[in-house]
């Protein structure tokens with residue numbers, strides 16, 4: 308019977324991975340089936356903080372997969388299985404108290420320090436969060452993270468909460484978006500329940516409020532937040548805040564709040580550079596148990612440099628397309644998946660345009676590019692030309708070789724790889740290539 312159940316569960320996971328690749332995470336493999344009775348599948352989850360996320364974000368996907376695999380309507384129940392003695396004790400003794408705290412928010416199990424790639428763009432913010440998670444209330448208080456959208460603020464804040472919860476499962480940690488705080492406040496005012504509201508917020512051990520720029524829209528909430536802040540701060544409770552800009556730039560934020568926010572550590576997260584983007588893509592791929600070829604990773608990292616959320620979206624898209632075809636993730640597929648999106652003009656770029664921009668930039672002649680000279684001053688621009696031709700036009704390697712004095716396809720491939728490698732290691736080359744691509748796609 309146990310074997311049958313395990314087989315069913317394995318099939319459900321496989322189904323999910325194949326048909327709902329966006330939802331799939333490698334940590335699902337740590338979930339164990341417990342029983343299947345009367346249409347209810349109970350599964351054991353090793354980390355308590357995953358429960359809420361599974362219930363809230365994954366339930367529909369799991370139900371559909373279970374239904375497809377068994378042909379029956381199946382409901383799922385997620386229960387926490389204790390892993391070590393310590394947590395087991397806390398479980399049985401204090402489960403009630405703990406759940407009350409956990410119900411207040413939902414942390415994404417993917418958002419851990421382990422899954423966060425540290426680079427020059429976020430090193431300080433990461434170090435500050437780690438320090439705060441290890442001794443809340445003692446190091447940086449408040450901790451204020453800012454940076455534009457999709458750069459990992461929520462990820463870092465939630466990682467901090469996960470560590471604090473792990474270290475002291477009874478701690479009252481409240482993580483929420485500023486919008487939730489504001490709505491909660493408005494409702495409390497409307498229902499005459501301000502007392503309850505204050506009790507709830509002022510007796511936490513750690514208050515984490517994401518996207519506080521939304522405070523600017525509500526004056527009444529600013530007043531309330533100010534008092535909440537003060538009472539927590541005086542009691543040496545940890546406060547962590549994030550925003551899309553630094554405190555003084557938040558529009559219409561009262562001066563006294565700006566100065567409170569500046570009291571602790573204010574740290575900025577910047578856009579990730581190329582190496583960090585590569586590392587993030589590797590991390591995200593491993594979270595989904597996929598292993599795209601290096602050239603695909605570097606293609607996406609070069610193509611998408613705005614923010615990490617979009618980077619991840621691009622990977623999801625390429626992966627999704629491969630799943631649909633039931634085939635491997637290839638560079639062709641990645642091109643197809645991303646080709647049209649950020650740079651719609653790619654399709655119409657011709658080799659002549661590329662040649663023109665290169666001869667212009669390097670101040671050389673077409674005959675140089677097509678000739679046999681191998682000096683670096685000619686060979687390098689020639690290789691860049693071939694590289695761009697492969698990346699930006701639909702021509703085959705043979706065709707591209709034809710344009711450059713009848714070189715064969717292996718020469719073109721060699722040029723492509725060479726420049727690709729240089730882009731990885733040489734900031735100047737990368738900048739040059741990106742600049743050429745931008746000017747070609749924009750004109």
Ligand code: ADP
Nearest residue numbers: 422423424456457458459460461462587615616
């Ligand atoms: P923000 O709150 O700043 O808008 P998020 O924390 O929601 O951004 O991050 C957007 C996505 O990018 C998330 O999936 C997050 O995991 C991912 N991400 C951002 N920075 C990193 C990083 N340094 N390493 C790994 N993933 C990251």
Ligand code: MG
Nearest residue numbers: 460461462517
């Ligand atoms: Mg966020």
